[in-house]
Amino acid sequence: MGVRISLLWGLDGNVHWLVSGTDIAALSPVATSGSVRESLLVRTPIGIVVRDRELRCTWVNDVMERLDGVPHDWRLGRRLTDSLPGFESEALEAVMQQVLKSGTPTAHECRTWPLEDQHREHALAASFFCLHDGHGRPLGVCSVSVDVTGSRRAHERLAILSEASTRIGSSLDVMQTSQEMADLAVPLLADYAVVDLADFVPRGEAPAAHIRTTGECRQTFRRAGVSSIHLGTPESPWARGESIFVPPTSPWIRVLSSGNSHLEPVLDTSAGTWVGQDPARARAIRENGMHSMMLVPILARHAVLGVALFIRTENPEPFQEDDLLLAEELVTRAALSLDNARQYTREHTTALTLQRNLLPQHLRGMTTVEAASRYLPADAYNGVGGDWFDVIPLSGARVALVVGDVVGHGINAAATMGILRTAVRTLADMDLSPDELLSHLDDTVRRQAEEDPDAGDAAMAAVGATCVYAVYDPVHQQCTMARAGHPPPAIVDPQGKVTFPHLPSGAPLGVGSVPFESVTVELPDGALLALYTDGLVEARDRDIDIGMRQLGSTLAAQPHRPLEALCSAVIEALPTQSPSDDVTLLLARTRSPNPVQTVSWDLPRDPAVVRRARGLVTRQLTGWGLEDLAMDTELIASELVTNAIRHGAGPVSLRLIKHRLLTCEVCDAGKSFPRLRHTCSSDETGRGILLVSQLSRRWGSRWTTGGKVVWAEQDLPRQG
Structure with a gap:
């Protein structure tokens, strides 16, 4: 037997009950299946709503209330805009009107705040289809809704991480990489994000065994990245690049000491909390509406590089565990780029220091020549190449001028340049003639390559290097010069006439078998001698002869101009803004003694x-x-x-x-x-x-x- 009990309201206001009993065995399969269909609609985990042609709710299952938070009694007999006012409801009713008119099923995605998670937005995927009577006339609209929040958030996380792989680490600069991470987090994950790095990271130094986290406020970090949805970033009391102070009672200390992230879904500024102990910080948090926070350590190769902070202000949803997982994955990817940038900065600083110490910092003032120079590296990121120049005092008031070009860039080229420059200075002190000096330098390069065949790039940088060496004798007003595979010097006489002396080219250093020859030319008082590397006059789309003529015309146009200004004029006149090779220019104006x-x-x-x-x-x-x-x-x-x-x-x-x-x-x-x-x-x-x-x-x-x-x-x- 099947028993059915129904509640009835009488016209007199009394309650009546209707109880009916049915022999199930006597029922037809159709009647039995009706009970099954009703049970299926009521118990299904999918939200179902049936509306009439005026879009009033006539039937809804209990699941729908859990999905969108609208009570059952508040929905029945009402339109969606009455029970849940807002832009989202108006858009859904427009969809249902279109389904009634066309009869074509339609899918739509909307946002809701369910009863069990009213502080967090959920996503529903709803399908709408038209209901018809036995004659095919439309009776109303039925909607079937499923919670797709999990898959949507998973898709968003994948999209953020995919974007992180292309936007973070575009350069080998720790400050830019930090800013890229902060910019990516806002607004996809947070309303305000900062990246604070330990002091050793921007300097490219090796990480300390541990970051000191004891004592009172310490100047420990540097703000490397900051981003906000608000113009001017009012949330940050420190500008990008400034040192920041970490309170000893803040979660920063726990994060640094433990290496674990810190999540505060609701940021409490009341007295007794770590925020409440800092009234200025608590006031700034309240004024900017900061209500939820995540703090993630930046870890790379077992070293703490800094901390990433994520804050929500305008977004009402507090951070949850899945947000923290996403933030940790984002920071992990950025940490590798940051550590690579730190190591690059370290090597870059080492190479620059090496080159700075190997090249002359100031051309010493001499009574016989006035000298000025320019050096432009081809590698704008490394800033280190193999070109070198020098002005060497010799006996008898004479002076040696030298410019060389080592193959390649980076620390190997800089080290090789230092070896050759030291060798040239040593040989110059022996008062050798230019051709003899280049012969000894050639032997030095070949011997170095033979003694260390496994030197690799360093050996190849030395073999093939070029050099021009000139000795000016002010007493006799003569200049003796020789070159090893290097472009010839330019000579400008006091009247502005430019010549490139016919000087045997020789072979690059280390090649051997080609003798070097010296040539002596007259160099009167006030003459200008220009030594340079091929990067100044040669390019992929320009022949070296064209560059030499352009150099000569620039020098001849203003031969008596101050040398520093003349160096700048030459660099500006020749296309050296993005050189494919290092550019070196050494100018010397002769001064014969009284x-x-x-x-x-x-x-x-x-x-x-x-x-x-x-x-x-x-x-x-x-x-x-x-x-x-x-x-x-x-x-x-x-x-x-x-x-x-x-x-x-x-x-x-x-x-x-x-x-x-x-x-x-x-x-x-x-x-x-x-x-x-x-x-x-x-x-x-x-x-x-x-x-x-x-x-x-x-x-x-x-x-x-x-x-x-x-x-x-x-x-x-x-x-x-």
């Missing part, structure tokens, strides 16, 4: 002439006002002349040069160089050169055409 600053005497090969040489030196120094140097210079000249007469050959000449130093030179036709000997107390000879070395700043010897020169330099007395 004729009264140089004096020389030819002396016979007679031991008696030594006394005369001392007298000549004393009179000349008195005329120059250098009486304080007379005694030491007399002894130096005496020993050098004596050495030339005893051990040299041919005529002897004595020369004094007064420039930034006082130089005493003795020239003869001998082929043997003097050497320093440390004599015993019983030795009666061999003390001459030792005495010269003790009285002078430095001394040495060099080959000349037809003989040698032995020289010694002394510091001039300070004026005033």
Whole structure:
């Protein structure tokens, strides 16, 4: 038997009951299936609503109340806009009207706040179809709704993480990477987000064993990224790049010490909480409407790099556990990019420091040349290349100018550049001619490659390097130069005429088998000498000859302009803003000494002439006002002349040069160089050169055409 009990309301207001009993066995299968259909509609986990042609609710199952939060009694007999006013309801009624009119089923997605989770928005996928009577006339609309919040949130998380892979880590800059993470989080995940990095991260230093989290407020972090839905980011008391202070009682400390994230769905600013202990912070939180917070540590390779903070203000939903999972995944992906950027910054700083220490910081002021330079690396990110330049003082008021080009970029090229520059300076101190110096430098490069065949990039950077070396003699107004596979210098005379001297090109360093040749040209007072690398005059779409002509015309247009301004003009005139190779330019303007600053005497090969040489030196120094140097210079000249007469050959000449130093030179036709000997107390000879070395700043010897020169330099007395 089936029993059915129904509640009836009488016209007199009394309650009546209708009880009916039915023999189920006597019922037809159709009647039985009706009960099954009713049970199916009532008990199904899908929300179902039936509406008439005026869109009033005529039937609804209990599941729908749990999905959208509208009570059963409040829905029956009412339209959706009456029971749940708002824009969403108006849009749904428009959909139902269209279904009634066309008879075509339609799907639609809407937002709801269910009873069991009224603080969090849910997504419903609803399908609408028309109900017809037996004659096919429309009776109303039925909607079937399913909660798709989980799948929707999963899709949103995947979309955010997918976007993170393309937007975060676009550069190797820790500050930019931090800002990219903050920008991605707002507004997809939070209304306000910041990234605070430990101080060692922007500097590229290695992480400490642990971040100190004890004591009072410490200047521990730097605000590297900040983003907000509000213009001007009023939520942040610190601007991007500023150091921030972390209260010792804040969750920051627990997050840093434990490495675990912190979630506060409801941010409590009452007294006794960590926020309430900081009245200024609590006031800022209340004024900006911050109501929910997540704090996630930035961990990479077992090191804490910083903390990411996520806040909600305008979005009424508090953060939940699935939001925290998404934030942690987002921070994990960004942490790898941040650590890569930190390591790059470290290597970049190391390479820059190496290059800065290897290149001349200031071209020393000299009386014989005025010099200025420019260097532009091709790698704008690394800022490190293999080009180098130098200005080296030599004996006899001469000066050496050198520009070189090492293959490649980065720390290997910088290290190789340092090796070659040091070798050039060492060889220059030996007073070798330009062709001899390049030959020795070529041997050095080949020997280095042979001794370390596994050096890889460093060896390849040295082999194939190019160089041009020039020595300017202001007394004779001559410049002797040689090159190893390098572009020839440009010479601009005082009248503005530009020439590129015919100079044998030689072969790049380390290649061997090709001899180097020196060429000597006249270089009058006020002439301009330009040494450069091929990156200045050569490009993929431009031949080197075109670049050299353009360089020459730029120099000739304003030959007497100050060198610093002229360097800038050359860089601006040539297309070097995005060079494919490093660009180096070294300009030198000659300054011949005043004729009264140089004096020389030819002396016979007679031991008696030594006394005369001392007298000549004393009179000349008195005329120059250098009486304080007379005694030491007399002894130096005496020993050098004596050495030339005893051990040299041919005529002897004595020369004094007064420039930034006082130089005493003795020239003869001998082929043997003097050497320093440390004599015993019983030795009666061999003390001459030792005495010269003790009285002078430095001394040495060099080959000349037809003989040698032995020289010694002394510091001039300070004026005033």
